[in-house]
Amino acid sequence: MKKKLTIGLFGFGCVGSGLYEVLNRSNLLNATIKTIVVKNKNKQRVLPADHFQYDKELILADPEINLVVELIDDADAAYEIVTRALRSGKHVVSANKKMIAHHLDELIALKNQNNVSFLYEASVCGSIPVIRNLEEYYNNDTLRSVQGICNGTTNYILTRLDKEGKSFDEILKDAQRLGFAESDPTLDIDGFDSKFKLQILIAHAFGVITLPADILNIGIRNIKEQDIRFAKEKGLKIKLIAASEKIDQKVIGYVAPQFIQEDSFAYDVNNEFNAVTIEALFSDRQVFKGKGAGSFPTASAVLSDISALQYDYGYEYRKKETTQLNYASGFSTRLFISSTNPDKLKLIPFTEVEETFSSKDYAYKTGTVNFGALTHELYRNHPELFIAFFPQTEGNFKLAPVEENVVLQNTF
Numbered sequence: 001m002k003k004k005l006t007i008g009l010f011g012f013g014c015v016g017s018g019l020y021e022v023l024n025r026s027n028l029l030n031a032t033i034k035t036i037v038v039k040n041k042n043k044q045r046v047l048p049a050d051h052f053q054y055d056k057e058l059i060l061a062d063p064e065i066n067l068v069v070e071l072i073d074d075a076d077a078a079y080e081i082v083t084r085a086l087r088s089g090k091h092v093v094s095a096n097k098k099m100i101a102h103h104l105d106e107l108i109a110l111k112n113q114n115n116v117s118f119l120y121e122a123s124v125c126g127s128i129p130v131i132r133n134l135e136e137y138y139n140n141d142t143l144r145s146v147q148g149i150c151n152g153t154t155n156y157i158l159t160r161l162d163k164e165g166k167s168f169d170e171i172l173k174d175a176q177r178l179g180f181a182e183s184d185p186t187l188d189i190d191g192f193d194s195k196f197k198l199q200i201l202i203a204h205a206f207g208v209i210t211l212p213a214d215i216l217n218i219g220i221r222n223i224k225e226q227d228i229r230f231a232k233e234k235g236l237k238i239k240l241i242a243a244s245e246k247i248d249q250k251v252i253g254y255v256a257p258q259f260i261q262e263d264s265f266a267y268d269v270n271n272e273f274n275a276v277t278i279e280a281l282f283s284d285r286q287v288f289k290g291k292g293a294g295s296f297p298t299a300s301a302v303l304s305d306i307s308a309l310q311y312d313y314g315y316e317y318r319k320k321e322t323t324q325l326n327y328a329s330g331f332s333t334r335l336f337i338s339s340t341n342p343d344k345l346k347l348i349p350f351t352e353v354e355e356t357f358s359s360k361d362y363a364y365k366t367g368t369v370n371f372g373a374l375t376h377e378l379y380r381n382h383p384e385l386f387i388a389f390f391p392q393t394e395g396n397f398k399l400a401p402v403e404e405n406v407v408l409q410n411t412f
C-alpha cells in the first residue's frame with residue numbers, strides 16, 4: 001500500500017523549483033507539497049507570493065507534514081533543519097552533499113533512533129542512481145572499486161581545455177558567465193564537491209564512514225596548457241576523478257586530476273556529464289553515465305526518493321554493521337607533477353622516477369610517490385605545481401608497508 005506523503009519543502013531554487021514541476025507532472029505519486037519555506041522575501045518567483053513561507057517552524061512544527069524535503073544551499077541551516085525533522089519523527093529527503101558528508105554518522109544514528117528514513121540519492125551525481133544501487137545490489141565482499149567523474153563544472157572546464165587550447169582562467173570565466181560555474185568556484189575546482197560525494201559513495205560501497213578531512217582532494221586550478229599538450233602527445237586526457245578502491249582489508253580514497261587512457265570509462269565523458277564506474281569481482285566493470293546537475297535531472301533523483309518512501313524504503317547500512325574494512329591513507333601511486341618553476345618539483349619526494357623533463361619555463365616528472373607526501377595545502381600553496389595521478393593499471397596502488405599516519409588539514 002502506498003503511503004500518503006505530506007511534504008514540507010525547504011528551498012525553491014534550481015532543484016526545489018524543478019521538484020515542484022516534476023511532482024506536478026507526475027501522476028504516480030500520492031504526495032503533495034503542503035508548505036514551501038524559502039529565505040528571501042523580496043525575490044521574484046515563478047509562483048504567486050502566497051505559495052511561500054519564511055518561517056521554518058511552519059514545516060518543522062506541523063504534525064500533518066510527514067516528509068521534509070530539504071533543498072537549500074546553506075549546509076549549516078540544512079543541518080539544523082534535517083536533524084530537527086528527524087528528531088520529530090519526519091522522514092527526510094536531502095540533496096545537500098556537504099552537510100551529509102560532514103554529519104553522516106550522526107544522521108544515521110538519528111534516523112535509526114527515530115525510526116524514520118533519510119534518503120539522499122540526488123546528493124551524488126544528480127540523476128545517476130548510484131547510492132541505491134550500491135546499497136541494494138553490490139555486496140561488500142565482491143565490490144572492488146568505485147570511481148567517477150562527479151563534478152560537472154570541472155568536467156566542463158577540462159573538456160574545453162582539451163578541445164580549445166585556451167587557458168584555465170579564460171575558460172573558468174566563460175563557465176561562470178554561462179552559469180556552469182559559481183562566482184566562488186572553490187568547492188568545484190579544488191575538488192571539495194567531488195570529495196563530499198566520494199565520502200558518501202564510500203559509505204554505501206564499503207560501509208566505511210570517513211570524514212571529509214580524511215580524504216585528500218587535489219583540484220584542477222593549477223593546470224597549464226603544457227600539461228594538456230603533454231596529455232595529447234601521449235594520447236591521454238586529464239579528468240578530475242573521485243576514486244575509492246579496496247586493497248586487502250583497507251579502503252583508499254582520493255580526488256585528483258588523473259591522466260586517462262582511451263579505454264577508460266572516463267575518456268568520452270565530456271562537458272557537464274558525470275559518470276560512475278563500479279567494479280566487482282564477478283560482474284566486472286559497470287558504468288553509469290548521466291546528468292550530474294541541473295533542475296530536472298536532480299529533481300528526478302529527489303522524486304525517486306519520494307516515490308521509494310511511499311513504500312517505506314530506507315537505507316539499511318548493512319555493510320556499515322558488518323564491515324571489517326578500515327580507511328587507509330598510507331599507499332603509493334604513480335604520479336605526474338609539473339611546474340613552470342623546475343625547482344618546485346623538489347617539493348614532492350619520489351620513491352621511483354620514471355621520466356623527467358626540464359626546460360627553462362616548464363618541467364615535469366613522473367614516477368611513484370607515497371600518498372603521505374601529498375596534501376591539499378601543497379597544491380593550494382604552490383599555484384605553479386600541477387599534480388595528477390598517472391594512468392591507472394591493475395595493481396597501480398600499493399599499500400605502504402608501514403601505514404603512514406597522514407594528517408590531512410584540508411577541511412572546508
Ligand SMILES: NC(=O)c1ccc[n+]([C@@H]2O[C@H](COP(=O)([O-])OP(=O)(O)OC[C@H]3O[C@@H](n4cnc5c(N)ncnc54)[C@H](OP(=O)(O)O)[C@@H]3O)[C@@H](O)[C@H]2O)c1
Pocket residue numbers: 010011012013014015016037038039040041043071072073074077095096097122123126292293294295298
Ligand atoms: N543545482 C544542482 O544542479 C544540484 C545538483 C545536485 C545537488 N544539489 C544540491 O541541492 C541543494 C539546492 O541547490 P540549488 O542549486 O537548488 O540551490 P539554489 O538554486 O541556490 O537555491 C537555494 C534555495 O534555498 C533557499 N534557502 C537558502 N537558505 C535557506 C534557509 N535557511 N531556509 C529556507 N530556504 C533557504 C533559497 O531561498 P531564496 O529563494 O529565498 O533565496 C533558495 O530557494 C544544495 O544542497 C545543492 O548542493 C544541487
